[in-house]
Amino acid sequence: MSYITAGKDANGHDVKLHYTDQGQGNPIVLIHGWPASHEMWEYQLAELPKHGNRVIAYTRRGFGNSSKTWEGNEYDTLADDLKAVLDELDLQDVTLVGFSMGGGEVARYMSRHGGARVSRVAFVAAVTPFLLQTDDNPDGAPKENFDKMIEGLHKDRFDFLSTFGKQFFGVGTLSHPVSQATLDWMQAMCQIASPRATEQDVYAFAATDFRQDLQAIKVPALVIHGTSDETVPIKVSGQRMTQYVPHAQYIEYDGAPHGLFVTEKDRLNQDLLDFVGVHSAAGTSATGRQGF
Template sequence: MSYITAGKDANGHDVKLHYTDQGQGNPVVLIHGWPASYEMWEYQLAELPKHGNRVIAYTRRGFGQSSKTWEGHDYDTLADDLKAVLDELDLQDVTLVGFSMGGGEIARYMSRHGGARVGRVAFVSAVTPFLLQTDDNPDGAPKKVFDEMVEGIRKDRFDFLATFGKKFYGVGVISHPVSQATLDWMQALCQIASPRATEQDVYAFAATDFRQDLQGIKVPTLVIHGTSDDTVPHKVSGQRMTQYVPHAQYIEYDGAPHGLFVTEKDRLNKDLLNFIGVQAAAGTASSASAF
């Protein structure tokens, strides 16, 4: 297995991020959602490298086969971990693709590290711009929603993940957009995360305000969100993104749930390839402002 070292933890141990690196060509970095690992990108990893792209996917600290740190489950640290990936692999003119929680890493990286090495960004079912309900964000979700998630994780993490997985993919009494086998696969990916990271990252993606981070993004931007996303509703996330990134291209997938990287995999792959291909033709000129 391949690992990138992203600094040290509080006890002086190396923090190792598990990753895969496939294909050659335009560099694309895939950032997974909570509480899975980079393996959730199975259908993108199988397709994007076929079209002249070098595709890197990594697992954030605390999840999958990456280091299970006690601390560091905040977006400043996670953005620094993303920087370690780009720096160690010496990637240039990168397309960053962040799903759900992974969209937050992109937003914070672009502000905290000035968008270095990045030419394009794509937010897929992302938690940006801000999920928590506050006085100046009245349409967000009340804090009790996230407190109840953490309570569920602490009470019975495995049962919580099973219930969450069904909502994630829009599975209901008469709706079965994915198979039981796919639910079992996702459950397995999520179970190997550390309990500490699973609960701490809820607070990270819930309470982090990315509105200021987003306003500094100048590179080409793609936003994709499903209209039937009950996990991160599009009206408080995807639809609001152009308020903060006016030049962003916003695409709604009618009827798609949160986990559209599986349920709408062919359409998502096509839209990502179109975005990468059209913008890549402009070469480094499109990313000059990112350095």
């Protein structure tokens, strides 16, 4: 296994971030969602490096095989961890791709670290601009939604993850966009996260306001969101993004659930290749509806 050191924890121990580094060429850094690990990018890691890209995916602290720190489960620290990845690997002209919670790391990094080393950013089913409903964010999701998540984790984290996984991929009585084997794969990936990080990161992605962070983004930007996303509903996230990043290319995947990196893997791969300026021989991108 390969690791990047991202500073030290409160007890003076090195914080190690597990990562994989595939291919050569244009650097693309993939940032995973909650509560998975970088292994969720299975289909992107298998395809994007085939087209002249160096693809790096890492696991944030508290998840997968990265260090299970007690503290640091908030976006300033997570953005600093992303900086450690870019600095240690000495990456330049980077495309950042943040999925779900990972979109928050992209936004906070761009404001906190001035977008150093980054030439493009992509937000895929991301939690940005601000999920929580407040007086000045009436279109957000009610606090009760996130309280129920915490209650479910406290009661039976493994049962919660099982139910969450079905919603994540849009599995229902009449809808089976992924196999039971894929659900099992995701369950196994998520349950090795630390309970502490799993809970604390709910508070982080729910209550962090990224609206000011997004206004710091001046590089080319891409926003992709599924219209049937029940985990991070498009009306409180994707459809609001171009208010804060007005130059962003906006793409909706009609009928896609949150876990579109699996259910729409070929389309997502092609859209990412188009965004970084690489055209796959497999065909052209079906980009769906542009704008609002």
